[in-house]
């Protein structure tokens with residue numbers, strides 16, 4: 001499931017226009033056929049034409065709403081990473097409630113279409129046919145009006161979700177470290193990903209994802225995530241740091257921490273402080289250290305590298321060769337299953353009619369994140 005592929009949710013008016021447009025197009029064809037039929041009287045002709053229109057409208061509207069319900073991911077089936085990501089950016093009860101409301105409207109339209117179809121079919125008068133038709137249009141328009149805000153809310157959610165990273169449920173390694181230390185460069189060396197690499201800090205503004213295949217068993221793949229941001233101020237993380245943090249927390253089976261001993265990116269002390277904080281925070285996870293930019297070290301620097309390797313190693317392995325890091329990753333990850341849990345499937349939604357006064361407010365429920373919604 002790709003959040004990027006979720007289709008745009010239109011407004012209630014747009015769905016009504018689309019339904020009436022296809023009804024007109026289809027009933028024009030039907031009308032010509034019926035009018036030429038000499039075996040039918042005028043009332044019968046009108047019945048067939050009106051009922052045809054009614055069916056097309058009902059089918060189009062209920063299918064449009066049902067499609068949204070089926071395509072939008074079910075919160076309860078999401079992995080903890082996506083669950084928390086969603087909870088950070090939108091109001092989950094409103095999300096569920098909106099999908100429930102669309103499910104209800106879709107079913108109600110189907111039932112209403114059947115009900116008026118029968119009424120028109122049994123009717124023997126022109127005026128009554130017209131009256132039923134008007135009543136039907138009124139009822140289905142009212143259903144759409146009741147879910148108007150739910151449609152807007154879900155479209156707002158979609159605009160946020162389409163920027164969610166596509167993280168798969170598989171053995172995963174996160175690359176962490178200070179900005180500009182060489183995280184994306186390591187990702188490039190290890191996988192086929194083509195991340196943007198620049199000489200300045202904060203180049204990476206989203207999760208970069210790549211994959212490593214085990215040469216022994218190429219079907220077994222490992223997901224590599226380059227996590228941007230400094231992550232050393234857990235209280236005041238910005239958006240991308242929050243996403244990185246969630247990736248480390250929920251997706252990472254292993255963390256590769258990148259140290260830049262040239263200190264061009266940050267003083268070693270600060271890098272060590274962050275390393276120790278992450279080590280403590282993510283205690284249960286495998287950890288290894290990659291020493292970047294060692295080609296730039298002078299004689300003094302190389303001495304520092306040797307002593308750093310000895311000091312740091314202990315149980316945690318520290319390497320300055322990307323190929324050795326790759327080996328460590330494959331060794332550690334080989335025991336893990338390829339797929340953990342199913343990632344996303346369509347929402348199983350209750351059939352809930354929006355009650356008066358409890359309708360979803362299409363932007364307020366987005367809380368402090370509504371600034372990201374381009375309405």
Ligand SMILES: Nc1nc2c(ncn2[C@@H]2O[C@H](COP(=O)(O)OP(=O)(O)OP(=O)(O)O)[C@@H](O)[C@H]2O)c(=O)[nH]1
Nearest residue numbers: 179180181182183184185198199201202203204293
């Ligand atoms: N000589 C040398 N340069 C390196 C090495 N690794 C990274 N660099 C350079 O360091 C700079 C930063 O590298 P990135 O890979 O973009 O660093 P990053 O940690 O992803 O940076 P942000 O995305 O900004 O956090 C770039 O100019 C790289 O070319 C290395 O091993 N040797």
Ligand SMILES: [Mg+2]
Nearest residue numbers: 183184203204
């Ligand atoms: Mg980067």
